[in-house]
Amino acid sequence: MGHTFLDRYYLGTSLIHRLDPRLKLLATLAFVLVASSTPPRAWPAFALLAALALLTVLLSRIPPLEVLKRSLIALPFAGMVALSLPFTRGGQPLWTWRPFGWELTVTDRGLVLCAAVLAKAWLSVLAAARLLASTPLFDLLHAMRALRVPPVLTSTMSFMIRYLFVLGEEAGRLQTARAARSAGPGGSLIWRARVLGGMIGSLFIRSYERSERIYAAMLSRGFAGEIHSLVRLAWQRRDSWAGLAWTAALLAVVSLAHFGAWV
Amino acid sequence: MTPPIIRVEHLSFSYPGSRPALADVSLAVQAGEKVAIVGPNGAGKSTLFLHLNGILTGHGRVEIAGLAPAGKALRAVRARVGLVFQDPDDQLFSPTVLDDVAFGPLHLGCPPAEVRDRIAHALAAVGMTGCEALMPHHMSLGERKRIAIATVLAMHSEVLVLDEPSAGLDPRARRKLIGLLKTLPQTMLVASHDMRLVWDLCPRTVILDGGRLVADGPTAKLLRDAALMEQHGLETP
Numbered sequence: 001m002g003h004t005f006l007d008r009y010y011l012g013t014s015l016i017h018r019l020d021p022r023l024k025l026l027a028t029l030a031f032v033l034v035a036s037s038t039p040p041r042a043w044p045a046f047a048l049l050a051a052l053a054l055l056t057v058l059l060s061r062i063p064p065l066e067v068l069k070r071s072l073i074a075l076p077f078a079g080m081v082a083l084s085l086p087f088t089r090g091g092q093p094l095w096t097w098r099p100f101g102w103e104l105t106v107t108d109r110g111l112v113l114c115a116a117v118l119a120k121a122w123l124s125v126l127a128a129a130r131l132l133a134s135t136p137l138f139d140l141l142h143a144m145r146a147l148r149v150p151p152v153l154t155s156t157m158s159f160m161i162r163y164l165f166v167l168g169e170e171a172g173r174l175q176t177a178r179a180a181r182s183a184g185p186g187g188s189l190i191w192r193a194r195v196l197g198g199m200i201g202s203l204f205i206r207s208y209e210r211s212e213r214i215y216a217a218m219l220s221r222g223f224a225g226e227i228h229s230l231v232r233l234a235w236q237r238r239d240s241w242a243g244l245a246w247t248a249a250l251l252a253v254v255s256l257a258h259f260g261a262w263v
Numbered sequence: 264m265t266p267p268i269i270r271v272e273h274l275s276f277s278y279p280g281s282r283p284a285l286a287d288v289s290l291a292v293q294a295g296e297k298v299a300i301v302g303p304n305g306a307g308k309s310t311l312f313l314h315l316n317g318i319l320t321g322h323g324r325v326e327i328a329g330l331a332p333a334g335k336a337l338r339a340v341r342a343r344v345g346l347v348f349q350d351p352d353d354q355l356f357s358p359t360v361l362d363d364v365a366f367g368p369l370h371l372g373c374p375p376a377e378v379r380d381r382i383a384h385a386l387a388a389v390g391m392t393g394c395e396a397l398m399p400h401h402m403s404l405g406e407r408k409r410i411a412i413a414t415v416l417a418m419h420s421e422v423l424v425l426d427e428p429s430a431g432l433d434p435r436a437r438r439k440l441i442g443l444l445k446t447l448p449q450t451m452l453v454a455s456h457d458m459r460l461v462w463d464l465c466p467r468t469v470i471l472d473g474g475r476l477v478a479d480g481p482t483a484k485l486l487r488d489a490a491l492m493e494q495h496g497l498e499t500p
Contacts (some may be wrong), residue, residue: 138358138398161358165400213353216318220346221418222338222370230365230378 007085016060020239021143027246028131032124040116045257046123052249053126060134065118067133068088078121085117086110100104137161142231155227163210170206174199267291267366268316268328268422268450275474276310278322284310285321286474294421297451299465299482301458303496306471308454309349316344338497342371345415345449349427351407352399360386360410361395367418376416376497385417386410389443405436409443413469422450431455462486470495 016024031052039075057067091109098104122234131140138161151258178195269292276285285307292298297325300308313319317332317340325332332340345367348354357363364385368378386392389409398405408428415423429437441463444451455461459466461482469486470478472495478485485491489499 064269138362141358158358159356162356162399163352164351210353213348213350214356216313217346217348217356218366219318220316220341220344221367221414222369222372223366224338224340226368228360230369230375231362232375 012061012134013060014061014134015238015242016056016130018238020235021135021139021244022146022233022258023239023243024131024145025140025147027243028127030246030250031127034253034257035120035123035127038111038116038120042257044142045118045253046119048249048253049123050119050126052253053123053130056127057130060130060146062130062133065165067126067129068229070129070133071122074121074125078118082114082117082121085114089113106218129250142229142233145229146233150228158227159214166210167203167207171199171203174202265293266329269452270324270326271311271314274311274314274323274325276314276466277317278310280488283474285314287323288471288474288476290469290479292450292452293494294450295448297460297465299454299455299468300313300452300471301456301461301468301497302471305473307474308471308473309426311471312346312426312452312454315422315424316341318346320409338371342418343420344422344424345418345420347411347423347425347428349414349430351404351411354411354414355399355407358398359395360391360397362398363399363410364395364417367414367460370387371418381419382413383418385413388416388452389413390439403436405432405440408432408436408440412443413430416447420449422452423447424452426454427456428453429455429460441478458486458498470497472496 031049035049038049054064057064086106087104087110089107089110091107092109093105093107096103096105138158141154141158141161144157145151178199182195269290269439271288271290274285275283277283288307288311296300300311302308310319314325315332317325317329317337319460320333326338326445327343330336330340331343336339338351355363357366361382364382365378368381369375383392384406386394389412391409391413394402394406394410399410400409407485412425412428425444432440437457439459441460444464451465453461453465460479465482468478468480468482469476470485470491477495478491486499492499
């Protein structure tokens with residue numbers, strides 16, 4: 001069932017796929033950090049970041065359009081924030097718009113800021129989308145464990161990965177059962193809200209009961225409060241080289257961003 | 264006679280705020296026996312199973328190979344009793360098959376090299392060699408049931424306790440599963456509504472109804488007793 005959106009392209013043998021997940025996770029975080037600390041107007045730095053992101057997409061041999069499509073999901077959220085910026089940040093007025101007696105003035109500084117916020121958000125999500133498309137989710141989990149992310153978080157994520165699909169299918173069945181007993185969109189808004197509330201409640205109770213059975217299953221197999229894993233990640237020489245190259249590239253972006261003529 | 268591997272004596276248990284789920288149940292099972300536990304829904308089958316490895320504790324005595332599932336012996340008992348839950352989505356809680364089959368032996372303190380060895384053997388035993396990297400939600404129900412059995416085989420449990428192993432399987436997957444269970448030498452307790460599975464797999468049957476043990480004898484005799492089966496909401500195969 002509809003799980004392909006999450007784990008469609010992770011099986012691959014490209015250089016990027018074979019890199020250590022710890023490296024990929026840290027490299028992506030560093031990229032996001034550099035992207036978000038790049039000042040507005042440092043367009044060459046943004047261009048270099050975009051080039052780096054696209055390079056890793058090409059190297060991982062994932063269809064670039066697919067990653068681009070996925071990277072757009074964050075734009076509505078960033079867009080909501082960015083949309084107000086051109087009108088509220090002061091600076092030289094560029095043009096004024098008067099809908100229904102309001103006065104909205106677009107300024108140059110606001111416009112630049114808006115573009116920079118959108119660029120940062122998009123680049124960050126692009127990097128994350130590439131990471132997810134070239135790394136199995138459970139490898140990321142092993143990487144987080146190895147990097148000493150608190151076990152409460154990694155266990156929660158592990159169960160989320162496992163049970164997202166199970167819950168999704170359960171919700172799908174409830175929806176089908178509802179549809180089978182009502183024609184068309186059915187009833188008033190209040191009626192539909194009541195049905196939806198019932199469905200959410202029933203899903204919650206089922207999940208709660210399931211969690212008790214899962215816990216019993218874990219206890220039955222020796223669980224005593226700490227999750228152990230068989231997987232040992234092996235850092236290869238190519239990981240060191242790739243890490244060095246990525247660090248150098250990000251340092252180039254930082255120097256371009258902070259010491260260029262546009263600062 | 265050798266002492267039984269499972270000994271349950273006068274076991275009673277109630278869930279908080281409800282009528283007794285088990286009332287004075289006594290049962291002894293010899294090593295290597297395959298015993299079916301049958302009875303209507305709510306008869307106490309699953310509750311009994313959860314007592315065998317100390318998940319629940321009621322009044323009375325439970326011993327597995329002479330050990331009570333409590334205190335210091337709890338870990339040893341949980342290693343001996345492999346519980347396979349009805350819904351493999353409860354049993355398989357790790358993101359991949361490898362992680363899940365490794366879970367039991369790792370948490371019982373096995374060294375990693377031996378765990379890998381046990382995983383290979385357990386997956387081979389259920390006919391799922393090479394599935395280590397798969398994620399459970401990519402597998403069919405029949406395959407997930409097999410992996411669920413592999414998770415306890417990897418623990419080298421002497422007693423396998425299976426809750427409704429054939430529920431929800433199509434006829435082919437069901438036949439394959441019965442074939443698999445027949446090849447396993449372990450002592451088995453099997454709760455099931457599938458009377459043909461009981462007939463094929465278990466020479467001995469125990470009937471539970473309303474938390475009480477109402478019959479215990481050879482499958483061939485009990486399952487032919489139409490009046491007895493009818494009385495407890497069951498049917499002859």
